[in-house]
Amino acid sequence: MTEVHKLLTIVFETSAKLDRESEVYRRLISARLKYEPFFDLQITSENLTTSALRNIVDALETKYVLFVRDTHKIPTNYVATMIDYLRSRTVYMAEPHMYTAGIPKDVTITKVEQAYFYARDADIYGVAFNTGRLRDAMDAVGDVDRSALYISFRLYWSIGTVKPLPVGYSVATNTKAAIGNLLDPATTRLFPMVSTNSIEVRTYMVRYLAIYLRGLRGVKKTAVSTTHLRDLIKSFKLDKLVSLVQPLQPFEASWISWLAGSDKSTFLYKQLTAADFYLQFSDAANPVAGDVDLYDIEFSDMNVAINKAYLPHEQRDSYANPAVYDFYSRPMSPSSLMIFFDRPMQADDNAEYLYEYFTSHHPEYTHAYFALNPKSTDWPRLEAKGFNLIPIFTRDFYEKFLESDLVVSSQIYNLRYKGKSLENSRFVYLQHGIQLNDMSDWIISKYFDVFVATGKLEADYLEKYAPVETLNSGLPRLESLEKTTQEGQHLLFMPTWRFNLNQVSNEHFTSTEYFRAIDGLITDRRVLAYLDKHDVTLHVKLHPNVESRASLFHFSQRVVKSDDSYREAISSADFVFTDYSSAVLDASFIGIPIAYYQWDSKDFFQDQPYESRLDYRSEGLGPVFDTSDSLIEYMTGEKYLDDSSEYAQRNERFFEGVDPKRINAKIVDRMLSL
Known part of the structure; x- marks a missing residue:
């Protein structure tokens, strides 16, 4: 008897540990109650690079494939809508309405226009691809990064417009717009040179180009050539869409304008009072002189130098144009708004x-x-x-x-x-x-x-x-910040947040090192015994992103969640400690001792959209502890009360120049x- 293959494979990309209580996983599983004969759920903890994706697609026997990530959001009718649509027709692809934030209750009211296209993260997720056609496209354009595969697929098959299904999918973040997109280092081109006049696809392309350049400012090296980028911009007329980039990625908008082949190398960036700030782009082998060197970016065919220059107002194109109002023309005065x-x-x-x-x-x-x-x-x-x-x-x-x-x-x-x-x-x-x-x-x-x-x-x-x-x-708030005295002592713990925990379930959250470190400290018998003995309270000021999970922590009579403002919480504390938050520096400014409890110092910055520039051990304004035992010994021994000339000198140096x-x-x- 011939085996009947299912209609759809849903590839669920998750962290090393599957969060079975996460909303997205539960909704995928619940869809099996009615639709199990039509779809398989394949779980992978492998990062879906282009090569990994190729291996998965090559092994599939279902007609369609759909990729979902555990940090994303789907509504209850997502799978049902997809399967009902795919059962009744044969298509290249089927996609929902895409969002970076919450999914509206009625997605059909979403205006599918240029602003929508530009805001969309055009990755592979949420879209049901025809497996055979995806395999064909990857054979032809498989050298592009996975994040560009959706756009490349539409280019290859000349899919100019897509009408979204009446269901939503959210990537639940707009991080790429802020920190950029990091490509596989082996990627040598962004898209295939397959012509299109589709405004949809071209809008996706210019956004992708912008976030690629944004990410490139971080890594400063790429296997892609400037020649390829110039060809893309020219062939797809992406320079005509640079106004879409300007509001949120003005740096990248200037960069694209330069790559477009403009005879200009200098672009006005910010008007100032005494002079204007310009960005300048040039071949690093023959750089344009500027005031501040910003970047030396290594492409496969040349190095691009980018600097900042302060130039006279007269150089501004609009300077003498009476039709362009100069918002600096009116001097500051008592009549100023x-x-x-x-x-x-x-x-x-x-x-x-x-x-x-x-x-x-x-x-x-x-x-x-x-x-x-x-x-x-x-x-x-x-x-x-x-x-x-x-x-x-x-x-x-x-x-x-x-x-x-x-x-x-x-x-x-x-x-x-x-x-x-x-x-x-x-x-x-x-x-x-x-x-x-x-x-x-x-x-x-x-x-x-x-x-x-x-x-x-x-x-x-x-x-x-x-x-x-x-x-x-x-900072203005520091001038009036003073240590206050009140009846009864209290200590203050101010842990910051971890970006990789935004979408996890409560069950998964309580299994993380972040939760265990905080909850383990506030329930430690040595801490509680010290607080009882000395009639002291430990206040915990949770990060706003953790407030909704406050009930998961085991607070007690002696360890309480603080609802005070940061100012009130800090000024009335005798000792303040954190993991990485800069808020504790307010305490140090007014002479309150601080410390750092960094239980995950080896891994913390791997999941953050930035890197540390401060060596906490040699430059921090308080001691650094890697383990709860060392912190507890320091706190319960009240060693924070000891005068420390070392930290006093660091404090003086850190705040030097502030009256x-x-x-x-x-x-x-x-x-x-x-």
Whole structure:
């Protein structure tokens, strides 16, 4: 009897340990109740590289194949919709509506337009491929990276438009847009040179090119040639779509414009008060002179040098054009409109403290506004303090942004309205934390006129990339931060987050080293005995990403979850420790001893979108512990109370150049001089 093959194989890519309680796995399994005769579930912990993918596809006997990753999201009707569609017809491929965030309840209302195409992560996941046709395409274009296979498949089979099925699929992250896409080192081309006029496919291609270049800024080496990139841009007219790249990846937009064969090597990036900031691209063998060397990127056929130059306003194409308004033309004055904000739903950060200082010391500036969501719990508090509040990201907010002479914030958002953006107007970035990690690629990409630093070490680091924009003043919240005394002692633990745990189930979460390290510490009998004996409480300030899992931790009468603000939690503590968070530096600034408990120091930065630039052991402002035993011995022995000249000297060096009494005044002087 001839064996009947199933219709579809779902390849489920998971971590080394399968999370059987994860939502995506349970939904795949539940689909078997009705559709098991039609699909197989193949689980793999192998990273799906191009070669691994080829091996899987070659071994399949089902008509279609679909790839799902355990970090992604699918609705309950995902498998059913796919199978019902594939059973009734023969197609090259079938795909759902694609998202990087949550899946709407009614996906059919999604506007499938150019903005949708550009936002989509055009990887292999979520799409049901005709197995035979995928095998054929891989035989022809199998030298491309796996992440480009979907686009290459559509190019090869001339699939210009696709109507998504009435179901959604979410990759649950937009990380690639922020940190780029890292290709298999052996990849020599991005796509096959198969012509298309499809705006869908070309939009996917220009986004892919942008995130490839973004990732390349990190690794600085590729087997791809600039000749191939230029051919792609020319053949598919990708330079005509560079306006799609500009809002979120302006650095890459300039790079694409240069690769397109422009006779220009210098591209305006950010208008400033005294001069403008330009990016310059050239052959590293004959580089264009600049002020700050940024990158030397090794392609297979040449090295590309990229630098930063501060050039006179007169070089700007629009400088003498009366049709283009210069948002710097009006000097800062008491009639200037200013907008301050922290996060949309939360104040209590540097913008709030600077706003309060500014409005009290400069009452002549009567058009200073603080932006916040009216639903924020901070709104009534700030309203009672007399803040001039406006609802953030509303029509009124954007109209005021258009009229404003200055924006001041602890966050960077992509503000654009009627031709105005942070690219062509004044912006003071107060930042939220301190740059302990290497965020240089991120810093270089952002628009700011002033970047506030805290201490010489951070300022020296920032000045490598932004010598004109860096201001070593200190963060505004530090000026009024003081250690408070209250009845009863408490210690404070402030663990940060791990990016690879965003989508795991609670069952999987409680099996991770992250959970075990934290929960093991707060339930350790030695810790609890010490707290009881000395009538001390240990407060645990969970990262916002962990708040929803707070009930999984075993808090007790002596170990409590802190709901205080960071400011309140830190200022009232006698000892503060973390794993990697820069928030503990606020404590060190006001003389509270700190320490680091880094149980996963060997692996931590492998899963983070950045690398450390600080050697915690030789430069940290407190001791570093790898094991709970060593931390507990230090804490229960109250060794943090011992004076340490070593850490005192490090603390003084770290905060060098910051006058605790003139932090806000120094920032205000700078921002009014813009």
